[in-house]
Amino acid sequence: MTVDVGGWPGVPGGPTLRLGDRDGGVTALRARLAAEGYGAGSGDLALFDAELEAALRAFQDLHGLEVDGVLGPATRAALNVTAAERLAQIDANLERWRWMPHAPPGYRLEVDTGAQEAVLYSGGTPVQRMR
DSSP: OOGGGTOOOOOOOOSOBOTTOBOHHHHHHHHHHHHTTOOOOOSSTTBOOHHHHHHHHHHHHHTTOOOSSOBOHHHHHHHTSOHHHHHHHHHHHHHHHHHSOSSOOSSEEEEETTTTEEEEEETTEEEEEEO
């Protein structure tokens, strides 16, 4: 789905969901992940199964979230970022990237304020990470 056709569906508020849960919110979660291409299909759409957990873990990993396979508040918030908001983030990051040196120095500290994480590089290799 693209921004032009309305983006993707949101995930309504509700309880924390994890493997084995059965809830109406599971169907919305499955539809949201499928809209972005994560394999989240199942025979029982209301059951939080292993396939849905794997798709959610992949989403969490790609978005810098704690990879626990659980639909908690932080993951729900990331899933509910609209396609227009995500596009604006991508545009801003591309503009930032355009102004960065093409070959970063080997010894540097990179701070990701969104993920609240800092990474220290030495010789171009990450040597320490901290939140």
